[in-house]
């Protein structure tokens with residue numbers, strides 16, 4: 165029987181490596197590609213940059229579908245309300261979509277699937293958002309999520325390399341398939357503009373990372389041409405505060421599914437072929453495995469985006485401090501490195517992984533003692549790559565709540581940035597009010613004599629805030645509080661023993677320390693006691709993980 169099929173785009177906003185879309189095309193006479201602006205996902209909590217990225221991705225998708233004589237239908241509402249009407253109106257016999265592991269998505273998909281089946285509609289979903297079938301990874305680990313990266317790697321090895329991506333559908337694949345477009349298509353199903361969504365676009369800056377599959381593939385191609393860079397990529401060697409990104413910035417594309425993670429993986433494999441190259445955890449393959457690691461944890465650990473009810477997460481008595489939280493969020497902490505990163509986040513929607521480390525540590529266990537859940541919310545709103553699993557997982561890591569337990573390793577909001585940007589050019593770019601400060605004071609403007617502040621045209625306390633806390637004091641107090649939180653943990657919650665912090669290979673921290681010793685021996689020894697911590701901290705701790 166020839167089908168009338170809805171392919172439901174959610175993430176996976178692409179044609180390449182889209183097995184569910186390919187399943188839609190099999191024995192199909194009519195295809196309706198649908199995207200629903202679900203108020204649960206697309207609401208006031210989504211920042212402007214992310215909205216712009218999404219709209220760009222949808223336009224690109226529509227454009228690619230038009231080339232195949234099809235169109236995208238954009239609707240608004242709750243999927244469980246929208247679908248029954250569409251099923252009837254279009255006499256749908258098949259529904260296809262990409263499997264999504266987020267708790268909300270799972271329950272939404274269950275409801276929609278039940279509704280579809282009640283109407284005799286067959287439902288097909290395929291796994292293509294992650295490298296592996298996450299449930300399979302958990303199954304392979306006796307039903308438990310692996311809590312260390314090394315364990316995840318072992319499991320992935322057991323399953324073999326990720327599946328090869330499949331090509332995008334061609335004109336030939338679509339030759340017998342129609343997308344009946346009503347005359348009113350533009351009126352009823354068009355992609356809304358930001359203005360039509362009642363968004364005030366006046367604060368939008370330059371679009372540095374336009375959404376869409378074509379842009380994703382173009383950027384991937386550009387990176388893959390740099391074979392030497394790809395092969396020697398080591399995350400700890402990249403810089404949190406370079407003026408242009410030192411990593412790929414493919415994350416927004418992977419998050420929205422404009423780029424398939426498997427395509428990314430296999431393109432890297434092609435570049436590596438026959439060449440000496442870096443390895444996980446620091447390589448680009450290694451980065452994709454970090455993604456897999458956090459996805460697996462997010463599926464296997466209930467209440468993953470919360471502290472309470474999350475069995476893997478250390479229960480910490482975080483403070484409630486709206487003033488501190490607002491200062492952090494609005495780049496008013498008085499620590500220029502932190503404020504510059506938060507400004508980059510707000511303006512551009514992306515910042516380097518280690519920059520995320522710095523601000524996440526600062527908000528939580530390092531300085532402000534505010535819950536990682538609060539930071540998670542801010543990132544979710546402002547990051548272009550905001551991803552439920554990766555955001556929650558990395559925040560838990562950085563706050564030393566889950567996965568990473570060396571809470572005594574605290575990033576210094578002053579010394580960390582200096583290592584890769586001695587003159588503070590990054591700070592000057594994002595905090596122009598400090599641009600005339602001499603390098604000596606750019607990370608600590610409050611230490612500059614009044615005459616220097618006057619000459620720089622920026623008086624601390626008037627034109628730029630005083631530091632919100634004294635890092636040298638609070639971080640020590642916070643380490644103590646963290647110690648107490650750890651002491652309250654149940655033995656079962658101690659992955660240090662259970663999962664084995666022992667490593668068969670040196671950790672990234674070890675590697676980073678070695679590098680630092682070589683490169684900056686003298687410089688480091690001059691740094692203060694905070695810095696002695698820093699030499700450990702500045703290490704991509706996620707890098708200890710990442």
Ligand SMILES: Cc1cc2nc3c(=O)[nH]c(=O)nc-3n(C[C@H](O)[C@H](O)[C@H](O)COP(=O)(O)OP(=O)(O)OC[C@H]3O[C@@H](n4cnc5c(N)ncnc54)[C@H](O)[C@@H]3O)c2cc1C
Pocket residue numbers: 399411412413414415416418419448451452454455456458515516517518520521524543547549550551552554555556558559562706710
């Ligand atoms: C507190 C905090 C919150 C974060 N929230 C998110 C988030 O919401 N969404 C998100 O995509 N990443 C998140 N990350 C992880 C990481 O910072 C970004 O994935 C990375 O900076 C994206 O830049 P890139 O594409 O240039 O990365 P590259 O270094 O070029 O890596 C390639 C790809 O690997 C994946 N990847 C890299 N690092 C990580 C990591 N640590 N964890 C998981 N996947 C990784 C991404 O898909 C990335 O595109 C967070 C990190 C921290 C510390």
